[in-house]
Amino acid sequence: MEVLIKIAQFILSFSLLIIIHELGHYMFARMFGIRVEKFYLFFNPGFSLFKKKIGDTEYGIGWIPFGGYVKIAGMIDESMDTEQMKQPAKPDEFRSKPAWQRLLVMLGGVIMNIVLALVIYIGLSWHYGESYIANEDIEFGWTFDETGHVLGFRNGDIILDVNGNKIENYAMVPYEITISIAPRVRVLRDGQEITVDVPGDAMAKLLENPGFMYPRFPFVAANVQENSGAHRAGVIPGDSLIAADGIAMTWFDEYIEYLAGKENQIVELSLIRTGNDGTKTPITVEVELSPEGRLGVGAHHFSHYYPTQSFKYGFFQSIPVGLKRTGSDVSNYLRQMKLIFTPKTEAYKSLGGPITIFQVFPNTWSWYSFWSLTAFISLILAVMNLLPIPGLDGGHVLFVLYEIVARRKPGEKFMEYATLCGILIIFSLMIFATGNDIYRYFIK
Numbered sequence: 001m002e003v004l005i006k007i008a009q010f011i012l013s014f015s016l017l018i019i020i021h022e023l024g025h026y027m028f029a030r031m032f033g034i035r036v037e038k039f040y041l042f043f044n045p046g047f048s049l050f051k052k053k054i055g056d057t058e059y060g061i062g063w064i065p066f067g068g069y070v071k072i073a074g075m076i077d078e079s080m081d082t083e084q085m086k087q088p089a090k091p092d093e094f095r096s097k098p099a100w101q102r103l104l105v106m107l108g109g110v111i112m113n114i115v116l117a118l119v120i121y122i123g124l125s126w127h128y129g130e131s132y133i134a135n136e137d138i139e140f141g142w143t144f145d146e147t148g149h150v151l152g153f154r155n156g157d158i159i160l161d162v163n164g165n166k167i168e169n170y171a172m173v174p175y176e177i178t179i180s181i182a183p184r185v186r187v188l189r190d191g192q193e194i195t196v197d198v199p200g201d202a203m204a205k206l207l208e209n210p211g212f213m214y215p216r217f218p219f220v221a222a223n224v225q226e227n228s229g230a231h232r233a234g235v236i237p238g239d240s241l242i243a244a245d246g247i248a249m250t251w252f253d254e255y256i257e258y259l260a261g262k263e264n265q266i267v268e269l270s271l272i273r274t275g276n277d278g279t280k281t282p283i284t285v286e287v288e289l290s291p292e293g294r295l296g297v298g299a300h301h302f303s304h305y306y307p308t309q310s311f312k313y314g315f316f317q318s319i320p321v322g323l324k325r326t327g328s329d330v331s332n333y334l335r336q337m338k339l340i341f342t343p344k345t346e347a348y349k350s351l352g353g354p355i356t357i358f359q360v361f362p363n364t365w366s367w368y369s370f371w372s373l374t375a376f377i378s379l380i381l382a383v384m385n386l387l388p389i390p391g392l393d394g395g396h397v398l399f400v401l402y403e404i405v406a407r408r409k410p411g412e413k414f415m416e417y418a419t420l421c422g423i424l425i426i427f428s429l430m431i432f433a434t435g436n437d438i439y440r441y442f443i444k
Contacts, residue, residue: 002363009361011065013374015041017113017381018068024112025070028105035092038071066354072105075396099404106396113382114326120375122322128368129312130321133215135159135170137306140216141188142173143253147205147212152196155253156216157187170306174213178206179335181342203339204346217302219252228296229288235271235297239283243270252299263293329379337383353433355441390415390422 018041029036036057040048044062051060062068074093089096094105141156161167162176162185177183182200186193206212219241224231243249244258245268259267271283287295313321339347357377362369386394395418403409410418 005365006358006361006363009365009370009373010358013361013370013377014065014357016374017116017378018042020112020116020378021109021381021385022068022070024108024110025072025105026108027112028101028108029070029072029094032097032101032105033092034094034097034101034105035073035090036070037073038069040070041068043067043069099400103397103400103404106393106400109393110382110385113378113385114330117329117375117378117382118322118326120322120371120378121325122318124368124371124375125313125318125321125325126315129310131308131310132169132171133303133306134309135167135173137309138170138215140218140251140305142213143216143251144213145209145211147209150205151198151202153185153187153213154189155251157189157194157196160186160188160193162186170215174210175332177213178203178210179332179339181339181345201344203344204349207339207345207347207350215302215306216251216253217300217305218250219255219297219299221297222300222304223298225296225298228294229290230269230285230296233269233285233287234283235269235285235287235295236273238274240272240274241269241297242272242282244268246270255295259289259293259295261293262289263291265289267295269295326375326379329376330383333380333383348432349436351429351433351436352440353430353437355434355437359441389425390418391426392422395419395422 022039022041026036026039038058038060040060040062042049042062043064043066044051044060045064047063048060049063051058053059072094074089074095094102097105138158141158142153143155144153144157159167159173162173162183163180164184164186165176167173167176177185177198180198181203183198185196185198187196188194221230221235221237221239221241223237224235241249241255244255247258249255249258266286266288269285269287271285273281273283275281290296336347339345340351360373385392386397388394388398390396390399399410399415399418
């Protein structure tokens, strides 16, 4: 059932994004009197699942569920229909229109992707508001795994800023460190401000391990597993762990590190138990660890210890919030693209295809998650389509801009060969990204 929910969200989101993108091209084409021959959801080589002609346009659904297209008369596109281009140009064809009109037709899909994301973010801000834990409220600092320690971080470091920029939302701290090339991170450690210079070649490790840091929190029992060593020793929910084998420990990460390698051993735990009247009683128990080295005690999530800031917005207040979120997502994705084209970061290894996109959708239906992911993917499509690769919108835009500057069109043969090369590049990128997906999810 969970897989079906993920599939349903993926198909619904992807279909919506395709229709909106192609609708952008379609609307600008019709606005300028350009004939649109086909408007398809999904590709239809050989046959279509559904098609109906209305006026000059054939509307349909293809059988290959990756993408979609509008076929605009008088334009060399991925269909590589060159026969039409051998005929004299007609007034209602793309090639007969002024350069500025053709430019807007080509930008129509990207514009609609951005508008869709903006509308969604405004709607989410208006309906749900905004909630997050402020980075400045992470008073216990952060915990780092071995990757973070190698880079120079220490458990308990309080992150003050990254590259001189204070970060409002705690969740963006690991993200900022990961997508910044050689970031300078200012931390508060044992009451002193220290700068951690993360080397540029560390980005590959961080991209492979996005959970290299998380907020620190004390070890207070949220639940005790039945028949576990802790349960048999009398540990109950609410007990605060303060020491192990006489060694004072407060933080959850300290116990994880200390218990590593002590499978089936007996550990003496010191606890503080708070009674109903608020009295605190010290208790010492001996706990036999499981074969996996576990106490059998579940801790509260770190969010239990930090205040959540919540904001509600009226409709007009939601507009600047949506604009800010849209701009921030575009900026962050451009930074990720920069990493991908910086070989030393090895970020190209994290490039994902349709399987990666499918995996980000949750197993349970959540309209908030669905719309948030749809908006973000819409902006990714906008940025990707602007890449100056023939066959993508950015390639067509590049040709039109050349025409505007040089005051002459590129030759049609050149356009044909360039588009063919662009298509080969696009397919190569798709194969590479899909290969990464297969390796990441089925082989690694």
